[in-house]
Amino acid sequence: MTDRTAASGPGGGPPPAPGDAGDAARDREWSLAELARAYAYPEPAPDGPRPWLRANMVSTLDGAAQHDGRSQPISTATDMRIFGTLRGLADVVVVGAQTVRMEGYRPARARAEFAGPREAAGQGPAPAVAVVSAGLDLDFSLPLFTSPLVPTLVLTGAAAAPDRVAAARRAGARVVVAGDGTGVDPARAVRALAGLGHTRLLTEGGPRLLGQFVAAGVLDELCLTISPMLTAGDAQRITGGPSVAVPHRFALASLLEEEGFLFARYRRP
Known part of the structure; x- marks a missing residue:
């Protein structure tokens, strides 16, 4: 894996590992510790930590976020190492x-x-998973709900069907209200998770x-894997829904490359 950018402040590009000498030496498999440094969250502000929401997505050259409905076919082993690293650093996966x-x-x-660094950071042994669902049309018999290491959260609206809320709780999930109707308000969801x-x-x-x-307007960072594949078809992009009134511009924080795959980090300026 080759680093295509220099370090750029807190959480920016990683420093070379001891003994490295230029790009040729860095063109190798990075350790999980090096990836963790490269993808570190920003240091907390003097007045305490504030929520930092990053996304991790993969896209083909022609903009497909999935193939046959799943992201795995357009991924790679290194992408999955970064996927695991990002989970290892997070408090919660939404x-x-x-x-x-x-x-x-x-x-x-x-x-x-990640056990030592998570304990030092005051984190649990693994991130919680928070599922965003308005209708709660979920199979609560799945291991995600019945046997997680950390209780799964379900984010929903105040008007969610009471029987489905009860089913989620019976399965062991923690229901978090983050909207006044049936749906979830994204900004309120971020605040609710930070409150926990x-x-x-x-x-x-x-x-x-x-x-x-x-x-x-609550996304702080996008970790985007660009897969050197073309799929055509009508697969979804990495984002859906209505367009924003004014495009949101992000700044490149770091760029890694391996076998044609690009692993980019973009942050809110």
């Missing part, structure tokens, strides 16, 4: 109900490589949920 159904989501697992102590937020989509975060 995901839409449709993505849970399509991708077969399972609970986040504890990883020995989850300030290092990671969303893995899907496209509609990410589009809602973008439209609400």
Whole structure:
């Protein structure tokens, strides 16, 4: 893996590992510790941590976020290492109900490589998973709800069907109200999670949920894997839903490359 950018402030590009000498030496498999430094969340402000919402998505050259309804076919092993690193750094993984159904989501697992840093940061053994769902049309018998290492959260609206709310709670999920109607307000969801102590937020989509975060102006960072593939067809982009009135411009924080795959980080200026 080659670093195509220099370090750029807190959470920017990673420094070379000891013994490295230029791009040729950096063109190798990075350790999880190096990836964790490269993707570190910003340091807390003097007045305390504020929520930082980053997204992790993959896209083909022609803009497809999925192939045959799933992201795995356009991913790569290194993309999955970064995926695991981002989870290892996060307090909570926020995901839409449709993505849970399509991708077969399972609970986040504890990883020995991140045990020490997570304990030092005051984090639990693994991030919680927070599922955003208006209708709560979820299979609460899945391991995501019945046997997570950290209780799964369900973000929904105040007008959600009481029987579905009860079903979620019976399964062991914690229901968090983040909207006045049946739907979830993105900004309120971020505040609600921060109120539970989850300030290092990671969303893995899907496209509609990410589009809602973008439209609400609460996305701080986008980690985007650009896959050197062309799929054509009518697959979704990484964001869905209505367009914003004025495009949101982000700044490039770091860029890594391996075998034609680009691993970019863009941050709110």
